[in-house]
Amino acid sequence: MGANENNGDSSSSLRGNGVEALDIPTSPKRRNTRIAVSIISVALCTALIFGAWFWWNNYRTFNVTINNVAMQVTANQSLKDVLEEHHDFDKKAGRLLSLTGKTLEEHGGAGISVKNNNATISSGDLANTYLRSNDSITVQDGKDLEERHTVHEKDIPFDTSITTGGAIQFVEQQGRAGRQEYWVGDRSGEQVDKSVTKQPTQLKINSLSPKPPEDKKVIALTFDDGPSNFTAPILDILKSKGAKATFFDIGKQSAEMPQMEQQILADGNQVGSHSNTHPDLTTLGRDALRKELDAGFSAISSASNTKSRMLRAPYGAFNKQCWSDASDMVSSNILWTTDTLDWKRPGEQAIKDQVLKHAYSGAIVLMHDGGGDRTEDVNVLPSIIDALHAQGYELVTVNDLIAMDGRFPEWVAKNEVAPESK
Numbered sequence: 001m002g003a004n005e006n007n008g009d010s011s012s013s014l015r016g017n018g019v020e021a022l023d024i025p026t027s028p029k030r031r032n033t034r035i036a037v038s039i040i041s042v043a044l045c046t047a048l049i050f051g052a053w054f055w056w057n058n059y060r061t062f063n064v065t066i067n068n069v070a071m072q073v074t075a076n077q078s079l080k081d082v083l084e085e086h087h088d089f090d091k092k093a094g095r096l097l098s099l100t101g102k103t104l105e106e107h108g109g110a111g112i113s114v115k116n117n118n119a120t121i122s123s124g125d126l127a128n129t130y131l132r133s134n135d136s137i138t139v140q141d142g143k144d145l146e147e148r149h150t151v152h153e154k155d156i157p158f159d160t161s162i163t164t165g166g167a168i169q170f171v172e173q174q175g176r177a178g179r180q181e182y183w184v185g186d187r188s189g190e191q192v193d194k195s196v197t198k199q200p201t202q203l204k205i206n207s208l209s210p211k212p213p214e215d216k217k218v219i220a221l222t223f224d225d226g227p228s229n230f231t232a233p234i235l236d237i238l239k240s241k242g243a244k245a246t247f248f249d250i251g252k253q254s255a256e257m258p259q260m261e262q263q264i265l266a267d268g269n270q271v272g273s274h275s276n277t278h279p280d281l282t283t284l285g286r287d288a289l290r291k292e293l294d295a296g297f298s299a300i301s302s303a304s305n306t307k308s309r310m311l312r313a314p315y316g317a318f319n320k321q322c323w324s325d326a327s328d329m330v331s332s333n334i335l336w337t338t339d340t341l342d343w344k345r346p347g348e349q350a351i352k353d354q355v356l357k358h359a360y361s362g363a364i365v366l367m368h369d370g371g372g373d374r375t376e377d378v379n380v381l382p383s384i385i386d387a388l389h390a391q392g393y394e395l396v397t398v399n400d401l402i403a404m405d406g407r408f409p410e411w412v413a414k415n416e417v418a419p420e421s422k
Contacts, residue, residue, distance in 0.1 A: 062133035073131055080126035088112050094142035098188035099149060109145035149183040156180050158200040160324045166207030167364050170332040171418040175203025205323050210362040210401035217361045217392045220401050221245040224274055225371030227253055227260035233378045234369050239267050241385040243395035248312035251276035251299030258303035265304055270397035272310035273297050282317045286325040293329050308415040310334060332412050334398055336366035343368055348380035355384050362401060
């Protein structure tokens, strides 16, 4: 082998001769150049990728529709940005309304309504919502809101119906107040009635004139404005004639003559109230009326050791408002079928004629044992009783008349407070 042949690659010669080749290092300059090229290549690729990504996510434009109008948006705009840029597309927040619908604040209601592809986007998510190509956005005015309120309840007054024409008025159905919810606006202070939670029950006042059985001939004599100095002789006459009567007494006078109240009952007669001081009850307000009635009933109860809730209102005047205000205190209001007009002192014969002229079974006769000079009543009473007895009449109490007539509630005859009281 010539000398020139040895000038080739020594490592090749060695490998050709079965000897393992040795790596001969590249020069440092050449190696650094390669590394630099690689880094630059990676950097360029990264920059290109990032640039493309950045452009795609920030400067790329695409089409969407907002309220059915096509428009272009950029990828870096949130839904909030788009709305602000276009002034919410002229949509406004709702109004804040009072309970009666008055505007308290023009834009104090719910904010604008935004939907993306029919999905509602809350106001808190607008800044985090980015649009995509062909998204369909709907922007609408916000809804009106009603002011906050507090809930209360109140009574609903019951209505009162009165059937007139009878001599005895009584509670057929006790009235009961209903309940109703109402709201009070926190800002406006307005009060608005809402649902009825309990319906009121109507107070029904009926009136009947007693109808005793056909085999009975009975009349009730009644005496008002006592007790007085004329009461004792009237009691003596009734007792001697075997007759009974009903006395509607004034509370103040009962308190002054308790022994007379007790004697009335001991003789088998009946006592009812004629109020405490004899006012026109229809002129009194609710509180004054109840105070007057309570004082009258209490005075009779204390004087006679018995309870009664039977009333004969002064002048017979106990109207719809009186019943509404005090139906729980009164068992009945007793009127009359025959007025003797004895308070005018027309003469003994005139008083007697009135009684006999209007006598019939079930009649209630109005006379007086107080309130003035009742000498005429005392003098004529024996002949009145004798004449009625001669016609076959029995003189009984008002309670007796009621008990004979099955149309009256049992509690009326017992002078009790109406059941289911207020």
